[in-house]
Amino acid sequence: MVLMCIVASYFVLAGFSASFASGGGFGSNYYSPFEGTELEEVRQLDQQYTILRAPLIYGGVAVSLGLGVLTMGVLLQGAKSLTKLPRNWLLLEAAFSVLAAVGYCTGVGVYLHVALRINATDTCKRRERLYARKGLTWMNCQLSGTDGAAATFACLLVIMYGVSVVLALRSYREQKHYKDSREQHRNYSEAPEYLWSGTL
Template sequence: MVNLLVLICVGAAQASVAGFTSLGGFGTSSFSLNSAYSPFEGTELQEVRELDMQFTQMRAPCVYGGVAFSLTAAALTLVFLVVGAKPIQQLRTGLLAGECAFNLLAGAAYVAAVGLYLHFVSQVNSTEVCKRRERLYARRGYTSMNCVVQGGDAAVGLFGVVAACLYFASFVVCILAIRTVRAFQSNMAKAQHSPKSSIRDRSVRNHHVASRTSESSHSIQALATLV
């Protein structure tokens, strides 16, 4: 669920800073307000369209990278969730070890990904394209198209950190699960070994008793012959 929230916030962050002339914020050059009121016209409109195109294209790696990363993490998490939904006697420590490694790597990757995402956004916001675009929109009273980290980008960072914390917590739970499965398997092995050993001991004791009985009967027969 947190992976999906990250995915939604990545798309929402891009759409919120797309501007008037970038359809959906994915770098298309269609003017989305042809039939409605537009604050720009003439050469100013053309300049805004070019700046919006450049800005959204500069942010495109954040979008596509964030979408691919969150979808991959969500898919792998679902795989481990489905495969691990078994009774304790059917769980294997190898599978749990793989899940532990995935949780640890996913948590570390989310920390790195959030840092890279915010760093890349800050770099794009510090470019001359963003500053020219901010000034052009500000002249028309649109102060939301500024060169600071937007709320959508902050939400991506927030949910990314939450996802990292959850993966690290899952790593700890997975280690405890491995210990529980090993203890269960050890107890099962002892329980299976214990009846066999008792049966073996009883057969050995019965053999000794039979040997002693046979020896005593031979002794009695020899004594009767002498008499």
């Protein structure tokens, strides 16, 4: 969901004359309320704005896909019986979840900070005024709903990673207790039996 919101945010905010739409692709079917020199000006501003937001989509996609693939790998490796999992794997899983949660927290902070800085630029302000003249007030320099949704889903992921840490540590304790009890039982069953003759 984070990945989808990041990509959706990029295309929603690209405007009527984004670079992908100016080359005669499927975007050329969109109706544009701009004409003449105004169209040329808004096209330039749209392109400048999408270039400013390009690091957000590339960084967001890289982080989301990277952590998503790693998380799936950890889940598949850990989808075994608790008795068959190596003891250190559960600690590794807990450490990964902590790092992933910290990574997502940092990523959300950086993403929102950069988005707000981009929205504070003169390019965004001029673009907002041009769209407002045509009644398109939704194309403004406030934080978009898709950016907020991406941040919200990322925060939910942080909570889920936190729960994963707790469950991994709990499973580690249960596994340790289980193996220790089996070891004690084995030692008891293998203890030598002494036969006493009853005479000195």
